[in-house]
Amino acid sequence: MKPSRRTAGSTVLLLACALGTAACDSDPAPAAPPASPSAPSSAPAGPRTTTTFTSDRPLSADALDRAAEQLRHRAELIGLADPKVTTADGTLTLSVAGPVDGDRIAALAHRPVLELRPVLAAGTFGAAPADRTSGDVPAQWQDRFTALDCGTDHPTAAPPGAAAAPTAPGTETVACSSTDPAGLRQKFLLGPAALQGSDIAGSTAELDPNGAGWQVHLRFTPAGGTAFADLTGRISVLQEPANQLAVLVDGAVLSHPYVSQAITGGQAVVSGSFDEEEARELAAQLATPALPADLRPGSTTTIGSTTTAAP
Incomplete structure (x- = not known):
């Protein structure tokens, strides 16, 4: 799955037009247009790839139709050609x-x-002779922070023996970053x-x-933009490492940039190790x-080719 690939390289968050180096109220650079689905009368000839998704719970006809449209729209946004979704017996076939x-x-x-x-605190996993830590780790978090193992190919926020369930947003948590050039x-x-x-x-x-590669441009809601400005203003006056902002996707830290001023404008750009497909x-x-239910994909078959792959 691609979420693990996104953590494979160093990723930099360019906060709201790179911390004031450009006008934060300016419009973002035009997005490279996704491939548009072709009209049925001009559908591309050749092989087609098909996958059937099943829901983790029964869906009403309306919810099934909404899930079908969301799948189709996502396929369109990532550039897949001529996406079509049909529903039958509670399943969706893309x-x-x-x-x-x-x-x-x-x-x-x-x-x-x-x-x-x-x-709140940061440490270097794998540093000799022992992990280097900056910032204060409260006593109630010391054991978990020390036990956190970031030495695997797919680090997790759960230390050995702990459950891997997502941490509640309103509580503290521990997490690992991606590998840096020094390993x-x-x-x-x-x-x-x-x-x-x-x-x-x-x-x-x-x-x-400007040649920085593929980026994901984020536009916050009005409330989100206010919260973003408040957060960056608050941490910008703190001492290292508390002046860093961690950006997590699925519990992994993609970036942890330093913040030197309050950032207004309601926008941020995640940039760095993305290729076009990942971005x-x-x-x-x-x-x-969000989809109305969790969908589980079955095998993927390409008709007109010999390719069959399980996700």
Whole structure:
């Protein structure tokens, strides 16, 4: 699944037009347009990839129709050609033109958990002779912070023996960053989430005109923009590491930039290690409403080819 790939490299959050280096009230660079679905009369010839999704619970006809439209729209946003969704017997079947990787299809049903949290303490996992820690770790968090193992390919916020259930947004948590060029990972004690996915009014995948690569541009709701300005203003006057803002997707820290001033404008840009596919995928997941139920993809089959893949 792509969420793990997104943490594979260093990612930088360019907060609201790079901390004042550009006009924060200016319009974002135009997004590279997603591939539009073709009209039925001009549907692309050749193989089509098909996946059937089943719900974790019974859905009404209306909910099933909404789920079908959301799947189709997400497929369109990430650039899949000629997406069509049909429903039958409580299942949804997605068909797109051309061969498509099963992981990419399965990701359409995923709703990433986005959180922005203040950093309370940070440590370098794997540093010799022992982990280096900055900031104060409260006594009630010391054991969990110390036990946090960031040495796996897919670090988790749950230390050995702990449940992997998501942490409640209103409580502190511990989490790992991605690997840095030296092969080390940061681990963090983080404060309660100040912003979540519900604070996002829109998101688009864009190719930075200055050569920084693919980015995901976030536009906050009015309430989210106010909370973002308040948060950045509050932490900008604190000492390191408490002047860092952690951006988490599905419990993993994608970035933890330093903040030097309150940031207004209601926008942020996540940039760095995305390729086009990853940027479009995350933007599409954040830009569309949550599905009415969890959908489980079946095997992915490409008709007109010999490809069959399980997600």
